[in-house]
Amino acid sequence: MENNMVVSVCVGSSCHMKGSYQVIKTFQELIKKNQLEDFVELKASFCMGRCLTGISVMVDDKPVDNVGFVNAESVFYEHIFPLAEAQKSGQ
Numbered sequence: 001m002e003n004n005m006v007v008s009v010c011v012g013s014s015c016h017m018k019g020s021y022q023v024i025k026t027f028q029e030l031i032k033k034n035q036l037e038d039f040v041e042l043k044a045s046f047c048m049g050r051c052l053t054g055i056s057v058m059v060d061d062k063p064v065d066n067v068g069f070v071n072a073e074s075v076f077y078e079h080i081f082p083l084a085e086a087q088k089s090g091q
Helices: 013-018 020-033 072-089
Strands: 005-010 040-045 055-059 062-067
Touching: 005 013, 005 020, 005 072, 013 020, 013 055, 020 040, 020 055, 020 072, 055 072, 062 072
Parallel strands: 005 040
Antiparallel strands: 005 055, 055 062
């Protein structure tokens, strides 16, 4: 589908060591649980140059700082869910 929200999660070595694959897994589960598969495109990305701010996550080219596998769910509901829901209702 065109104009999907794009969520990129870094899987470079620093972010990988911090748990980026768990963040991706959490985001995948939440996207499915909330039936947002048609509205959110989840991508793995290599180094985004933001290694000191937690796991690098970009939501439509906007960086989200201080992401870790422990707070991945709250990051999803704060930064991804509201935008995806708005897109879903405006479809």
